Every structure is written in structure tokens, then in C-alpha cells.
Amino acid sequence: MMRTLHRVYVALVYIFLIAPIAVVVLASLTTTNFVTFPPRGLTLAWYAAIFAHPEFVNSLLLSLVVGAGTALVAGTFGTLAAVAIAREQVIGAGLWLALLSSPLVIPSVVLGIALLQWFTIIALPAGVVPLVIGHTVLALPYVVRLVCAGLAGIDPALERAAAGLGATPFQRLRRVTLPLIAPSVIAGALFAFITSFDDLTVALFVVSTNVMTLPVRIYNYMQFNYDPLITSVSTVMIVLSIVLVVVVERVIGVGRLFGKAAAE
Amino acid sequence: MRRPYALALLVPALAVLVVFLVIPLVNLLVTSFHAFSSTQGITSRWTFENYTRFLFDRFYLDVLVRTLRVGLETTVLCALLGYPVALFLQQTRGATRNWLTLLLLSPLLVSMVIRAYGWVIILGRNGPIPLYTEGAIIVGLVHVSLAYMVLPVLASLEQIDPSVLRAAASLGASPLTTFRRVTLPLTFPGLLAGCVIVFSLSVSAFVTPSILGGTRVKLLSTYIYDQVVSLLNWPYGSAIGFVLIAVSTIALLVFSRVLRKSQTEVVLG
Numbered sequence: 001m002m003r004t005l006h007r008v009y010v011a012l013v014y015i016f017l018i019a020p021i022a023v024v025v026l027a028s029l030t031t032t033n034f035v036t037f038p039p040r041g042l043t044l045a046w047y048a049a050i051f052a053h054p055e056f057v058n059s060l061l062l063s064l065v066v067g068a069g070t071a072l073v074a075g076t077f078g079t080l081a082a083v084a085i086a087r088e089q090v091i092g093a094g095l096w097l098a099l100l101s102s103p104l105v106i107p108s109v110v111l112g113i114a115l116l117q118w119f120t121i122i123a124l125p126a127g128v129v130p131l132v133i134g135h136t137v138l139a140l141p142y143v144v145r146l147v148c149a150g151l152a153g154i155d156p157a158l159e160r161a162a163a164g165l166g167a168t169p170f171q172r173l174r175r176v177t178l179p180l181i182a183p184s185v186i187a188g189a190l191f192a193f194i195t196s197f198d199d200l201t202v203a204l205f206v207v208s209t210n211v212m213t214l215p216v217r218i219y220n221y222m223q224f225n226y227d228p229l230i231t232s233v234s235t236v237m238i239v240l241s242i243v244l245v246v247v248v249e250r251v252i253g254v255g256r257l258f259g260k261a262a263a264e
Numbered sequence: 265m266r267r268p269y270a271l272a273l274l275v276p277a278l279a280v281l282v283v284f285l286v287i288p289l290v291n292l293l294v295t296s297f298h299a300f301s302s303t304q305g306i307t308s309r310w311t312f313e314n315y316t317r318f319l320f321d322r323f324y325l326d327v328l329v330r331t332l333r334v335g336l337e338t339t340v341l342c343a344l345l346g347y348p349v350a351l352f353l354q355q356t357r358g359a360t361r362n363w364l365t366l367l368l369l370s371p372l373l374v375s376m377v378i379r380a381y382g383w384v385i386i387l388g389r390n391g392p393i394p395l396y397t398e399g400a401i402i403v404g405l406v407h408v409s410l411a412y413m414v415l416p417v418l419a420s421l422e423q424i425d426p427s428v429l430r431a432a433a434s435l436g437a438s439p440l441t442t443f444r445r446v447t448l449p450l451t452f453p454g455l456l457a458g459c460v461i462v463f464s465l466s467v468s469a470f471v472t473p474s475i476l477g478g479t480r481v482k483l484l485s486t487y488i489y490d491q492v493v494s495l496l497n498w499p500y501g502s503a504i505g506f507v508l509i510a511v512s513t514i515a516l517l518v519f520s521r522v523l524r525k526s527q528t529e530v531v532l533g
Contacts, residue, residue, distance in 0.1 A: 002439070002440075006348060006351070006352060007352075009348050010348060010349050011344075012350045013345050013348070013349050013410075014349075014364075014367060014368075016345070016407065017367070017371055017407065017410065018367070018370065018371075019382070019386060020380075020381075020382025020385075020386060020407065021371060021374055021378070021379065022372045022379060023382045023385050023386055024378055024382045024385065027385055035385055037385050037389070038474050039385070041479050053386075061444075062325070066293075071451065073280075074448035076276070077276040077277040077280060078277060080273040080276060080277065081273060081274050081276075081277035081278070083275075084271070084274045084442065085271035086267075088270030088273065089270070090270040090271055090273075090274060091271070092502075095457065096278070099281060100277060100278075100281065102281070102285065103285060105464065105509070105512065105513065106285070106289070107468030107470070107485060107486050107505070107508050107512070108468070108470060108507065109468070109470045109489060109508075110292070110483045110488070110502075110505040110508065110509060111285070111288075111503065111504075112504060113283065113289065113292060113488070113492050113498070113501060114285075114289050114292040114365055114502075117288065117291055117292060117295065117498070118284070118287065118288035121291070126512070132321045133280070133284050133432070135282070136280055137280065137281065137283075137285050140277055140280065140281065144277070153271055154417060155387060169269060172405055179320055192469070193292050194372075197375070198373075198374075198376060198469050200376065200377050200470075201373070201470045201471060204489075213374075215375050215376075215377045218375075218377050218381075219377050219471075219475075222381060222384075223473075227370060231381075231401060234377075234378040235379065237374075237378060238374050238378065239373060240371070241373040241374060242370075245370075
């Protein structure tokens with residue numbers, strides 16, 4: 001009895017979790033020229049309509065470029081910092097970890113205005129670079145934490161053995177430590193990509209009318225338009241995220257990606 | 265063993281944070297202490313009025329109270345919805361559990377803009393919770409933060425020694441009593457950790473309140489945006505920003521104090 005009630009309750013929570021996403025995907029199939037649920041009729045016309053709006057395609061490409069740039073920069077810098085903190089017994093490790101986690105406690109709307117003001121002062125024009133910078137600040141804490149968790153799981157004796165066999169610190173990092181923590185580095189880079197690909201708030205302050213990421217484009221479009229184009233563009237974005245996760249799952253396994261790391 | 269080269273590994277990440285987080289925030293803090301005039305913009309006169317204006321105006325205090333209320337209600341709802349899910353995941357094994365975990369986390373991969381839009385479609389059908397109300401914002405925020413509640417609770421459930429539960433059962437405790445007297449107190453630290461994350465996420469969230477609150481229901485974060493982007497009142501907007509940072513930091517400190525206290529209580533019985 002209790003068991004059944006528990007099952008029903010959990011099922012309802014899962015329906016709640018899936019509902020808004022399912023509704024967006026299903027609404028994209030409507031034949032009406034306004035968003036409605038359940039959809040009326042069945043058509044892929046709103047997917048074809050995306051190509052009549054090159055600004056959405058450009059924004060998607062920009063978001064992918066910025067996401068990849070963020071994954072590369074935050075992934076590299078974050079991994080190096082994590083190795084210094086968790087492996088190399090750097091002086092003041094606790095302080096550095098706290099500083100590297102600090103973006104988590106700064107509301108992104110405040111980070112957004114602070115960066116807008118700062119980019120104006122240093123005269124950095126809108127484009128890929130300021131977006132990658134802003135997203136790197138957002139993503140660094142995740143990369144550092146994931147890689148630190150990965151480092152905690154490997155045997156330090158392997159690194160000591162490498163050192164004992166005469167490897168220089170750099171050789172040890174490149175040939176022993178990095179290959180061992182590769183899954184968490186990939187997970188960190190993936191998190192950085194998703195953080196960037198998902199971000200609206202910081203990008204909202206950093207973009208210009210010509211250089212606009214996809215979330216900002218969608219946000220601006222839905223302020224004044226009610227046609228289902230938003231739902232088809234959103235579905236494309238959802239499918240891209242799913243493809244990304246499936247690919248990563250095949251390479252390193254979702255269990256390793258989320259199970260251990262996310263609970264840290 | 266001292267390793268000076270280790271500091272060099274930290275330099276790139278720290279440089280990014282100092283140049284693009286610390287310095288911009290200090291700059292913004294300086295701005296928040298400058299006067300604003302609608303004709304001249306940011307003036308060179310130093311003042312506290314941006315902060316006093318916020319703290320002594322009924323209207324803005326209401327926004328602060330509303331933000332805290334929304335944060336609190338979101339946190340309580342997440343605990344009520346998330347705890348049974350964590351318990352269920354802990355009792356499930358194998359492929360089902362992997363799938364349910366993946367399903368729990370998958371909304372995180374979908375942009376918050378899209379998830380909020382999904383709620384716009386659902387709540388726009390004139391149901392019990394109308395759009396552009398506090399209720400709509402809370403629904404969206406619970407959806408965004410639920411996974412952050414389930415994961416820490418699940419982690420603390422996993423740490424319970426099964427023999428403790430068996431002992432309770434063999435001493436004649438019913439499943440409900442075992443849950444109330446053993447499981448719940450032991451997972452209290454995980455539950456509180458989840459509450460801290462959810463509360464600080466929801467008081468500082470921008471996307472969800474902006475889309476589901478619209479122009480009618482404003483929280484601190486959406487007010488900041490209006491002040492800076494629409495009214496160009498940078499000093500006042502940044503002052504509210506630092507009030508927001510103060511609010512979430514104080515909440516974090518209070519929560520972590522309670523957390524430490526509850527941990528000692530659990531240990532000491």
C-alpha cells in the first residue's frame with residue numbers, strides 16, 4: 001500500500017519534470033500559426049520555417065562556437081587549477097578552491113552588469129571573446145570540482161611511481177595524471193559547454209544586435225511573437241543536447257559522469 | 265614536499281577570475297556609491313542614498329520580502345517533492361535506477377529559457393495557477409532546482425548503514441517509525457545542504473522570474489535588470505545587486521550554522 005502510494009507520487013513528480021519539455025516539443029508540430037497545446041494537426045512546417053530565419057541559424061552557430069570555446073578555455077584552466085589543488089599540495093589550497101568556487105555565489109544578473117561595465121571600460125567590443133570570457137567565469141567552478149573529484153579517485157602511488165622512475169613533473173602530468181583523469185576532464189568540459197549553451201543572463205548583457213547567442217535570440221523573439229517558430233527552434237536545441245549526452249555516454253558512461261561527480 | 269611550480273598551474277584560472285570577476289565587481293561596488301541624475305547619468309558625487317533608498321522605501325522592501333518568500337516556498341516544495349524521489353532512487357537498483365537518474369537530470373540539459381516557455385504554454389491555459397503570478401514563478405523555479413535537492417539527499421541516504429535500519433526493525437519499530445526516528449534524522453544534513461543550494465539558486469534566479477513573472481511580478485533580479493537596462497540607473501541597479509549578494513550570503517551562513525548544529529546533534533543523539 002505505502003509502496004504503491006510512493007510509486008504514484010514519484011511518477012507524478014517525473015511527469016512534472018518532463019511536462020514543460022514534452023509540451024514544447026509537441027507544440028512544434030501544430031499547423032496553427034500560434035502556439036497551442038495540444039497541437040492541432042501535424043506538420044513539420046515550423047522546422048522548415050527555421051531556414052527562412054537565417055538569424056536563428058547564425059545564433060545557433062554562434063552558440064556552438066562560444067560553447068566550444070568555453071569548454072576549451074574553462075576545461076584547460078580548470079583542470080590545471082584542480083591538479084594544483086588536489087595533487088600538487090599547493091600552498092593555500094583551501095583559499096584557492098574558495099576563490100575558484102566564488103562565481104557560484106554571485107547572481108549571474110550581477111555578473112552580467114559588472115562585465116558589461118568592465119568591457120565598456122576596457123573597450124572590448126561585443127563578439128565571441130567577451131561571451132567566452134563571461135561563460136568561462138560561470139563554468140570554472142564546475143570544472144574544478146569535477147576534476148578534483150576525479151583526482152580523489154585515482155591512486156597517488158601511480159604518480160609517485162612515475163616520479164620515482166625519473167619522470168619530470170610535466171611528463172608525469174601529461175603521461176600519467178591526465179590520462180587517468182580524462183573522464184572527469186571530459187565531463188568538466190561538457191558541463192562548461194552546457195553552461196555556456198544554456199546561459200541567457202550573462203549573455204543578455206554582453207551581446208549586441210549582430211552577435212546574439214541562441215537563448216538571447218529566443219528570449220527576445222518570444223517577447224513580441226507568438227508563432228510556433230520558438231517551439232521548433234527549441235526542439236532543435238533539445239535534440240542537440242540529447243545527442244551530445246548520448247555521445248558522451250557512449251564514450252565515458254553517464255553513471256561516471258553524473259553519479260559520483262554530481263553528488264560531491 | 266614544496267612544489268613551487270604548482271602555483272603556475274593556478275595562474276590561468278585565477279587570472280581570469282581576478283580580471284573578469286573581482287575587478288568588475290569592485291568597479292560595480294564603487295558605482296553603487298555614486299549619485300545618479302536622470303539628466304547627467306552617473307555623477308562623481310559619493311553617496312549612500314542608493315542603499316538608504318532601498319532600505320527605507322516600502323515599495324522596494326516589498327520586492328525584497330517577495331524574493332525571500334518565493335525562495336522559501338520554492339525550497340519547501342522542492343524538499344516535499346524531492347525527498348520521496350531520493351528515497352525511491354535509493355531503494356531501486358540496476359537499469360531502472362540509471363534511467364530514473366538520467367531522467368531526473370535531463371531537464372538540466374535543456375535551456376532554462378525553453379523550460380520556462382514550456383510552462384508559459386501549460387499555465388497559459390487558464391489553469392489553477394495563472395501566468396505572471398508568484399505561483400507561476402515558483403512552479404518554474406521548483407522545476408529548475410528539484411535535481412539539486414534530490415542529489416544531496418540521495419547521497420546522505422546512501423551513507424546510512426543498512427544494519428542500523430535492520431536494528432530498528434528487529435527492535436519492533438514499524439517502517440514509518442524507522443523512517444521518522446532513524447532515516448529522516450540521519451539524512452538531515454543532506455536535506456539541509458539541498459535547501460541551501462535551492463534557496464540560493466532561487467533568490468538569485470533571473471530567467472525564470474523574468475519569463476513567468478512578466479512585467480507584473482518583479483523579484484530583486486528582474487528589478488536590477490530594469491534599473492540598469494531600461495532606466496540606465498546603474499548606481500541604483502548595482503546597489504540592489506549587492507543587497508541581493510548580501511541576502512544570499514547571509515542565508516548561506518545561517519543555513520550552514522544550522523547544518524553544523526544538526527550534524528553534532530545527530531552524532532550526539
